[in-house]
Amino acid sequence: MYENERPLPAVTRDTLLRATIQNTALMASFAEPVRNEVQRALVAGLEALELEDAEALARHHEDLLALAAWCSRTELAEAEAS
Amino acid sequence: MSAQTVASADAVDALWTLLDTARGVVEELRQDGLLDALSDVLGCMLPEDREAVLRILEHDAGGRNQVRDHVWSRFVLRPNPFAQIYTRPSMPSRPLGIRYLESRRATVVGARLARSLPPPVEEGWEPRTVEMWRGLDPAARALIVDTSRRILEGLEAHRRRVQGS
Numbered sequence: 001m002y003e004n005e006r007p008l009p010a011v012t013r014d015t016l017l018r019a020t021i022q023n024t025a026l027m028a029s030f031a032e033p034v035r036n037e038v039q040r041a042l043v044a045g046l047e048a049l050e051l052e053d054a055e056a057l058a059r060h061h062e063d064l065l066a067l068a069a070w071c072s073r074t075e076l077a078e079a080e081a082s
Numbered sequence: 083m084s085a086q087t088v089a090s091a092d093a094v095d096a097l098w099t100l101l102d103t104a105r106g107v108v109e110e111l112r113q114d115g116l117l118d119a120l121s122d123v124l125g126c127m128l129p130e131d132r133e134a135v136l137r138i139l140e141h142d143a144g145g146r147n148q149v150r151d152h153v154w155s156r157f158v159l160r161p162n163p164f165a166q167i168y169t170r171p172s173m174p175s176r177p178l179g180i181r182y183l184e185s186r187r188a189t190v191v192g193a194r195l196a197r198s199l200p201p202p203v204e205e206g207w208e209p210r211t212v213e214m215w216r217g218l219d220p221a222a223r224a225l226i227v228d229t230s231r232r233i234l235e236g237l238e239a240h241r242r243r244v245q246g247s
Binding site for chain 1: 134137138141181182183184185186187188189190192193194195196197198199202204207208210211212214215216218221222223225226227229230231232233234236237238240241244245
């Protein structure tokens with residue numbers, strides 16, 4: 001929600017990751033047409049980004065995919081060990 | 083007065099036509115109340131958001147053309163950028179709603195937040211972040227991974243376009 005003079009929230013690498021995880025996971029509960037529309041809009045929004053913003057967003061999503069991969073490997077190792 | 087300072091009749095005609103067209107557009111927007119509405123909307127935003135939102139509008143306006151109930155998608159042909167093809171779906175297009183616009187804004191805000199972070203130096207993640215991921219069901223995990231991959235593909239295409247232009 002917009003509020004005048006309200007600064008953007010201060011984030012850390014992990015709070016931003018958790019916000020993305022939480023918000024995207026919420027999309028799983030949307031009806032498929034709504035989910036598709038939101039995904040389409042998220043991707044379309046990339047067109048308007050400055051290069052520095054785009055690079056920062058890429059680092060964020062690469063970090064998120066690295067987290068997902070690390071968790072998968074860890075869970076697999078735990079399953080094999082038990 | 084020297085000859086160099088006198089504009090030709092053709093140039094004056096062209097300027098007059100341009101000004102008349104611009105005046106017509108502004109008058110049309112004012113009559114519809116759209117100009118005031120646009121000013122109000124921009125006035126409600128954080129000052130630093132205005133340019134990003136205008137870039138989105140410019141991009142959408144450049145790529146689409148609304149003809150009655152149909153949204154026509156424009157394809158710009160190379161090497162002649164002035165040659166364009168418009169296509170339209172056979173069914174009337176539903177106008178894009180606030181949900182679409184808010185989602186697009188989320189991309190801009192998210193990128194700005196990501197840019198505000200210091201360069202990554204730490205390995206690994208906070209336990210709370212790992213726990214959140216491990217608490218997700220498989221469908222949510224798949225959706226998140228799919229969305230991130232699509233965004234990365236879009237960013238790579240954007241990077242190529244920006245660096246190629």
